[in-house]
Amino acid sequence: MNIYKLTKIVVAIIGLISVVLFFITLGQTQTIDSSVTGIFIFLSYVVLFAAIIAVLYFVFRNLFKHKDELKQTLITIGLFLGIVLIAFIFADSTEVKLKDGIVIGSGYSKAISTGLNTFYILAIASVGTLVFSNFKKFKK
CATH class of the missing domain: 1.20.58 (Methane Monooxygenase Hydroxylase; Chain G, domain 1)
Structure with missing residues (x-):
């Protein structure tokens, strides 16, 4: 079976x-x-x-x-971790005070900023890839 x-x-x-x-x-x-x-x-x-x-x-x-797929997967994971590292380096870690008096600590602020920066980088890369591929098709 x-x-x-x-x-x-x-x-x-x-x-x-x-x-x-x-x-x-x-x-x-x-x-x-x-x-x-x-x-x-x-x-x-x-x-x-x-x-x-x-x-x-x-x-x-x-x-x-499939060893070739494993290699490609590891490369993709490495690129993603590199993007997260770059986003972490440029992340802001200042404390933020909310309207109701709650203070977000620097660690949480750094984590949130890292997530947002990662999203922005991936969004820009995605839009850039779409524009480049459509430009390449249009050029033919």
Whole structure:
């Protein structure tokens, strides 16, 4: 049995469990009991954990099967970390006082500024790439 058939069976079983729990919830006359809510929360954590494990498994399995894709992925991650480092270097770390008197510390301010700078750099690179590729097509 291949992994695709196994995945389809697991998805079908989880779907049936969720349908049964849905109808149990609809059958409640008053409010949702805390035990039913707990079941739903537990089930959502299980499904989320299973989805994360499945995604990570297939991503790493495919990366290690194809060495050229692994190299390209590592280069891309390195470029992204370089952009984050540049954004961190140029980030502002001054304390900010909000209207309601709360003070944002220099560490949080540096982290927020780093995130914004990273976004700006990636947005400019994205728009520049689109303009360059369209200009190149137009030039032909």
